[in-house]
Amino acid sequence: MNQKKELVAGTPSLKVKLPLPLSFCQGCHHGSAVRVIWESLEELGIEDNTIFIGGVTCGSINAFITDVDALAPVAHGRAPDTASGMRRLVDEDTIIITYQGDGDAIAIGTESLVQAAGRSERITVFMVNNANYGTTGGQMAPTTIVGQKTTTTPLGRGKNQEGFPLSAAEIVAGIKGTAYSARGSLTSPANYTKTKKYVKKALQKQIDKVGFSFVEILSACPPNWGMPPTECLKWIDTELAKEFPLGEFKDVDSPG
Amino acid sequence: MEDIIFIDGNEAVGWGALAAGCDAFYGYPVTPQNNIGEWFAREFPKRGKVFAQTSSEVASINWLLGGATVGGRVITSTSGPGWPLMQETISHIVNCEVPCVIVLVQRGGPGQGTTRHGQMDYASATLGGGNGGYKNIVLAPYSAQEVHDLVQIAFHLADKYRNPVVVLSDGIIGTTMEPVELRSLEFEELPEKDWALRGRGKQKGKKRNLLSCGQGLMPTPRNPSYLALLNTLNDKFNKMEREEVLSESHNLDDAELVVVSYGYSARVSIEAMWLARAEDLKVGMIRPITVWPFPYDVIRSEYKKGKKFLVVEDSLGQMLVDVRMACDYETEIGLISCLDRHEEREGGVIFPEKVLQKIKMMLA
Numbered sequence: 313m314n315q316k317k318e319l320v321a322g323t324p325s326l327k328v329k330l331p332l333p334l335s336f337c338q339g340c341h342h343g344s345a346v347r348v349i350w351e352s353l354e355e356l357g358i359e360d361n362t363i364f365i366g367g368v369t370c371g372s373i374n375a376f377i378t379d380v381d382a383l384a385p386v387a388h389g390r391a392p393d394t395a396s397g398m399r400r401l402v403d404e405d406t407i408i409i410t411y412q413g414d415g416d417a418i419a420i421g422t423e424s425l426v427q428a429a430g431r432s433e434r435i436t437v438f439m440v441n442n443a444n445y446g447t448t449g450g451q452m453a454p455t456t457i458v459g460q461k462t463t464t465t466p467l468g469r470g471k472n473q474e475g476f477p478l479s480a481a482e483i484v485a486g487i488k489g490t491a492y493s494a495r496g497s498l499t500s501p502a503n504y505t506k507t508k509k510y511v512k513k514a515l516q517k518q519i520d521k522v523g524f525s526f527v528e529i530l531s532a533c534p535p536n537w538g539m540p541p542t543e544c545l546k547w548i549d550t551e552l553a554k555e556f557p558l559g560e561f562k563d564v565d566s567p568g
Numbered sequence: 569m570e571d572i573i574f575i576d577g578n579e580a581v582g583w584g585a586l587a588a589g590c591d592a593f594y595g596y597p598v599t600p601q602n603n604i605g606e607w608f609a610r611e612f613p614k615r616g617k618v619f620a621q622t623s624s625e626v627a628s629i630n631w632l633l634g635g636a637t638v639g640g641r642v643i644t645s646t647s648g649p650g651w652p653l654m655q656e657t658i659s660h661i662v663n664c665e666v667p668c669v670i671v672l673v674q675r676g677g678p679g680q681g682t683t684r685h686g687q688m689d690y691a692s693a694t695l696g697g698g699n700g701g702y703k704n705i706v707l708a709p710y711s712a713q714e715v716h717d718l719v720q721i722a723f724h725l726a727d728k729y730r731n732p733v734v735v736l737s738d739g740i741i742g743t744t745m746e747p748v749e750l751r752s753l754e755f756e757e758l759p760e761k762d763w764a765l766r767g768r769g770k771q772k773g774k775k776r777n778l779l780s781c782g783q784g785l786m787p788t789p790r791n792p793s794y795l796a797l798l799n800t801l802n803d804k805f806n807k808m809e810r811e812e813v814l815s816e817s818h819n820l821d822d823a824e825l826v827v828v829s830y831g832y833s834a835r836v837s838i839e840a841m842w843l844a845r846a847e848d849l850k851v852g853m854i855r856p857i858t859v860w861p862f863p864y865d866v867i868r869s870e871y872k873k874g875k876k877f878l879v880v881e882d883s884l885g886q887m888l889v890d891v892r893m894a895c896d897y898e899t900e901i902g903l904i905s906c907l908d909r910h911e912e913r914e915g916g917v918i919f920p921e922k923v924l925q926k927i928k929m930m931l932a
């Protein structure tokens with residue numbers, strides 16, 4: 313029992329301390345998702361030029377603990393618009409990223425997301441998909457899968473009643489202005505590595521001035537799913553990834 | 569002598585913004601202010617400045633937030649149903665404490681109402697339709713020249729207070745062509761925007777900047793707690809209220825009746841005042857230029873001298889509420905409203921003769 317635990321990884325240097333304890337639930341993936349982004353920013357050497365916009369999500373707190381210029385939380389769903397307004401006025405080498413939840417990005421923010429992709433806006437959107445509205449206590453999201461129980465679909469999402477979930481990565485990939493779109497998860501070291509590759513590629517598209525890039529990250533929300541963290545990982549692998557397959561959906565050198 | 573050109577009150581927005589050193593216009597078409605965006609689309613890019621047509625008014629105002637947070641001087645404009653769509657984010661911008669200018673060319677409502685003129689957004693502009701309670705300085709021009717000048721003042725005040733400023737125009741001011749003198753107004757120097765986001769590598773000491781539309785949710789260097797934020801905002805609103813009231817007075821010395829009116833209806837009222845004077849009726853006028861903060865004191869001191877009031881506005885009576893408050897709900901206050909337009913169709917306006925009639929009734 314008293315075994316010494318081996319440290320798998322240290323604290324990323326872009327993490328700053330808040331004068332408050334972090335509010336993530338145990339087993340939440342927001343910490344890991346932002347860690348992948350932080351590491352990518354550092355490895356690409358762009359942390360000095362990056363502006364981080366936090367949308368409406370539990371993970372918006374990541375903007376407050378990120379040692380890069382940051383703005384958060386912005387109005388519901390509108391981070392891609394806010395990013396676009398910045399894009400036209402900042403230096404060419406400035407990298408603009410948004411970090412949003414699924415409820416933020418593909419419910420109220422659908423217009424903002426789709427239009428930014430359409431304009432091939434040189435920004436990168438990270439959407440963390442946990443298939444429910446985590447922040448407000450586990451209601452149905454556009455990403456809730458058919459049959460999944462939430463506080464507003466107590467009998468499970470019904471395809472005749474609530475309809476089908478929206479697959480953001482595929483929707484965005486289908487838009488001409490998109491340079492890159494992918495979906496990753498954080499359920500295993502292998503998936504971490506792949507997701508990080510997607511994140512870096514998405515950022516590289518922006519660095520290379522190709523166009524709009526997008527990465528969806530499947531993520532656990534243990535309290536709202538009513539499962540212990542380990543079971544959440546299994547559920548992502550078996551159920552969520554069936555509805556939202558992992559992989560790259562678009563990767564082009566010049567959109568259109 | 570500077571250039572004098574013949575333009576309408578909508579185009580005057582563009583020339584005013586140019587004189588103010590505006591960097592970008594982000595907006596969406598809605599009648600009757602479409603030639604504002606068209607002006608920026610035509611004139612800004614060739615001067616190395618930014619124009620972008622957004623996908624909705626909701627988008628416009630969020631682009632504006634983005635442009636403001638990176639330190640740009642940014643402006644948008646809208647009318648009628650575009651205005652309520654912006655309200656949510658105006659509240660966010662106030663919380664974020666970044667400057668921007670929003671031009672509202674009022675049209676008739678409610679709902680889609682008409683695409684022609686009206687003065688029916690006074691209440692939502694002065695009280696603020698977004699959540700949580702906030703204040704914006706609201707400037708109300710009554711001519712194309714004043715649009716041109718007030719847009720410059722708006723940019724200055726926005727920067728001074730790190731707060732949105734609204735220019736409250738209307739369809740008649742916006743579409744009436746008049747000679748406008750292009751002149752750059754002089755202002756006191758403003759502090760450097762050292763709070764703006766540009767990437768921490770470009771910040772002093774390479775220390776990151778953090779801005780938040782949710783100051784109060786999490787501690788920020790400027791406002792470490794929610795109460796600190798409320799104090800910051802409250803001090804700011806109070807200072808605006810003390811120091812930024814603008815109004816114009818005519819013929820108050822011997823007046824027995826004072827007309828209070830803003831925007832296009834003030835033009836009508838001034839005409840009516842002179843018609844009344846020609847008939848030896850003792851009529852004066854107060855024209856609020858800032859409708860928030862409202863010139864309560866100017867009106868109050870006239871009411872205390874025992875004068876009657878007549879409010880003229882092209883709505884069902886919105887500024888009326890402020891005038892009643894200024895007069896402690898005591899004195900006689902008449903109203904000429906959109907119901908007094910000269911015809912039933914949307915093109916109808918309030919004519920000076922109608923105001924004169926009411927003046928005569930009230931002084932009889």
Ligand code: SF4
Binds near residue numbers: 335341342
């Ligand atoms: S509610 Fe869900 S998303 Fe929010 S912190 Fe908890 S686990 Fe994370």
